[in-house]
Amino acid sequence: MASIKDVAAEAGVSVATVSRVLNDHPSVSDDARTRVLAAVQTLGYRPNAVARSLRTDQTRTLGLVISDVMNPYFTELARSVEEAARALGYSVIIGNADERPDLQDHHVRTLLDRRIDGLLVSPTDGGSPLMLEAARAGTPMVFVDRWIPGVDVPVVRADGQAAIRDLVAHLCRLGHRRVAIIAGPAATTTGSERVRAFREALAEHGVPLPDAYTGQGDFQAESGRRVTEGFLDLPEPPEAVFAADNLMALGALDAIRARGLRVPQDIALAAFDDIPWFVHTDPPVTAIAQPTGELGRAAVRALVDRIEGRHPRSVTLPARLVVRRSCGEGRDEHQTPVQRSTS
Amino acid sequence: MASIKDVAAEAGVSVATVSRVLNDHPSVSDDARTRVLAAVQTLGYRPNAVARSLRTDQTRTLGLVISDVMNPYFTELARSVEEAARALGYSVIIGNADERPDLQDHHVRTLLDRRIDGLLVSPTDGGSPLMLEAARAGTPMVFVDRWIPGVDVPVVRADGQAAIRDLVAHLCRLGHRRVAIIAGPAATTTGSERVRAFREALAEHGVPLPDAYTGQGDFQAESGRRVTEGFLDLPEPPEAVFAADNLMALGALDAIRARGLRVPQDIALAAFDDIPWFVHTDPPVTAIAQPTGELGRAAVRALVDRIEGRHPRSVTLPARLVVRRSCGEGRDEHQTPVQRSTS
DNA sequence: CCTCCTCGTGGAATCGATTACACGGTTGCG
DNA sequence: CGCAACCGTGTAATCGATTCCACGAGGAGG
Structure with missing residues (x-):
């Protein structure tokens, strides 16, 4: 060459x-x-970009470490991040952690070795020494969706609290009193915050959230299935189940079907993270939608700000409840075109 | 540092x-x-990996340019490619072409500039001068899923011909005589081959495939919707529709619902590419499943062979029909656990 | 007419690694 | 005892760019 x-x-x-x-x-x-x-x-x-990078000490590349590519939410996030980065003249290298801290570290390490200009992370856990060290060392970094408490890194995320309150109100209005949640890993912020918001909202309606109704999942479909089976085995199974992400909701749907039960007649279901497929499942699933595209754009903006020496603030965008039929009532979206982010 | x-x-x-x-x-x-x-x-x-790459003239990085990340099929492919590459000590940089030739070229260009060791491509079109030139210049390259005819590059793909024949037999057995197809872009091999296989299989049953029943899509959901509306507007609409990928099937489902029609009672639907969500749509969708994980692994194996100076042959794996309820008959998969590739 | 800029250009240092080659010191074998 | 082989190490060239500095030519101004 x-x-x-x-x-x-x-x-x-x-x-x-x-x-x-x-x-x-x-x-x-x-x-x-x-x-x-x-x-x-x-x-x-x-x-030769390699030679140029060596000399100029910049790669015009962003690293994006996400927890699970197979999760449509993260796929869409990755897409919008790449789009926003490209518009600013940056490339993006995606690392898929598959919800495994060791894999996450592997990707952070190789990205750092490649001297990417900045790192976008949706941490799988409470923070490995490697990531903590990178943040302390001054690597431009921004957390997106999930974050690590106590680390001085801007966070770009959606606040689901209001939407979860809406969801709980919706469930209570439909008469559900025994409601359960399939939580994400406690080590992740989204894992614990969603449970907390759910519990608090329930408390406002005088509904308790017993331990037996708090299942521990890992944001993967299989765990949703397992936890739901546990719920159904209970002497008094819940009347409604809220899955903290879309894959666990898919697993829950699997488990419910396997018992020959029907949604929402026998049990109600709702999920965090809305995806195009939820419109077409049987029944359409009530979900909390994050402004994914806007999240990705804001994250890139913040990261590039940091790279260029500015000091961006954290960004919190609202999530919103999308009511469908899986909790009992709710309109169908026959007329709605398939959702796609803008190109 | x-x-x-x-x-x-x-x-x-x-x-x-x-x-x-x-x-x-x-x-x-x-x-x-x-x-x-x-x-x-x-x-x-x-x-510093940058300095090392400059000196050794290798980056231990593979480029993967796929047509659309939002398509679960490609997401799974990307995941298995990364996994296989990691096992061999390579990183993967994913470029999402979004079915746009210009974007595809952009990614190929930046990947080449970064001096990736090899390129895995699922071409969006018939081949830009850039890509043809890269292949001619001897850049280690392997096509996956789709390919460009006449270029001396190994191809790793699934052969859907047998499965399509099975599908057609299934449709005919259920009495459908007016069947339509939503094709992909004619410039892609998967776009044209699937139509050809479908037409040939129909011919074996003495069923014609008129032009009016051959809609032109672009592998994106919106086009599936548009084409399906066209079908439904026909004086004699088809009794069955076969979408050449899962996103167009989603769009078709949208269009059918929007008219207040039911699947499969009013119209049958089948799709190429099976995805976990098809189990849970209303109704579950009959689809042709590719061995995605195996495809990704084989592609990486072939590419690394080429990088290391060997001369891998093309690989063709069989796809298979998964019958569900969207064409009329067909069992449900209540007992099936959620599909995931091995970790 | 001389000095001082400005402009276009080239030489050479530099980025952070790898690696061929040289060199001094042991060690082994005849 | 002497020569060769070998071992551990350092010096320096190299990869392909960017960029500081110097230099010569030409124009402007005194």
């Missing part, structure tokens, strides 16, 4: 001049410029 | 010795080794 030296030789100038042309530095004669451009053309020269 | 020089100074040795320790080269004294390791520890040194 042709290097800058080859171009310089072909054009009959020095490498310095070639570099200046390529970075459109003002002081280059028109003559030299055209000769260089011609040489670039004939050699099919493409600048 | 500490460099190899700092480590050398701290350990009281030369940079060469530090490098030898880090790459565990045999001829280093135990004494030097321990001193270097200690220095690495105290300085928190991490080798």
Whole structure:
């Protein structure tokens, strides 16, 4: 592959001049410029980004470590992050942690080794030494969706508290008194906060949330299935189940079907994170929708601010309840076109 | 950030010795080794992958350019590719083309600039000059799922022909004679091959596939919706619709619901690409499942073979029909656990 | 006419690693 | 005892860019 030296030789100038042309530095004669451009053309020269990064100490690359690519919520987040980054001239390298702290560390490590300019993380756990150290060392970093408490890193997230309160009101209005939750890992903020918000909202309606109705999941479908089976085995099973993410809701749906039970007649179901498929499940699932695209854009904006030396503030956007039929009442969305973020 | 020089100074040795320790080269004294390791520890040194890549001319990175991340099929493919690559010591950089040739080119370009060791592509179109040139220039490359005819690059894909024949048999057995297809872009191999296989299979049953029943989609949900509306507006609408990918099936479902029609009573639906959600849609959707995980692994294996100088052959794996209720008959999968690839 | 800028250009240092080569000191074998 | 092989180590070249500095030419101004 042709290097800058080859171009310089072909054009009959020095490498310095070639570099200046390529970075459109003002002081280059028109003559030299055209000769260089011609040489670039004939050699099919493409600048080596690796060499450039070494010299300039910047890669124009962002790292994004997410907890689970197979979760449509994170997929959409990744998509909007890449889009926003591209608009600002950055590339994105995605690392999929699969909800495993060791994998998360692996990705953070390789991204750091590659000298990415900044890191966007949705932490799987309470924070490994590696990540804590990176944050302390001043690596530009922004948490998105989930965060690690006590670390001085901006957080971009959606606040589900109000929406969860709406959901609880909806459940109570429909007469459900025995409601359960499938929680995410306690080590994640979204894992614990959603339970807390749910419990508090229930308390406002005088409804308790016993331990037996608080299942421990890990944000993966299989755990939703397992926890739901536990609920159904209870002498007094819950009348409604709230899954803290969409995959666990899918697992719950599986478990309920496996018993031959019907939603919502036999048991109500709701989920955190709305996805296009929830419109078409049987029945359509009531869910809490995050402004995913806006979240991704805000996260990139914050991270690039940090990279460029500014000090962005944390951003919290509201989530909202989307009522469908899985809790009993609720309209159907026959007319709604499939949701897609803007291109 | 500490460099190899700092480590050398701290350990009281030369940079060469530090490098030898880090790459565990045999001829280093135990004494030097321990001193270097200690220095690495105290300085928190991490080798700069950028510098290393520049020198060694390899990045241990694979590029993966897929047509659409929001499509669960490609998400799963990406996941299995990353997993297989990681096992071989490679990282993966994913580029999402969003079914747009210009975006695809953008990603190929940046990946090439980064000097990735090899490229895995599922082309959105018939092949841009850039990609053709890269292939000709000898960039290690493998096509996955889709390919560009006439280019000497190994292809890893699933053959849906047999499964499509099974599907057609299934449709005919249920008495459907007016069947339509929502095709993908003709410029993609999967776009045209699936139509061809479908048409041929229908011919075997003496069923024609008129132009009016051949809708042109682009593998995105919205196009499935639009095409399906066209079908429903026909004086004689089809009795069954086959969508060439899962997103267009989702769009079709939308359009059908919007008219207040029921699947499968009013119209049958089937899709190419099976995804976990199809089990839970209303009704569960009959689909053709590709061995996605195996596809990803085979693709990585082939690409790494090419990188290491060997000459891998193309791989074709069989797809299979999964019958559910959306075409009329078909069992339900209440007992089936949620599908996930192995971790 | 001389000095001082400005402008276009090239030489060379630099980024952080790897690695060929040289060198001094042991060790082994004849 | 002497020569060769070997071992551990350091010096320096190298990868492909960017960029500081110097230099020569030419124009402006005194």
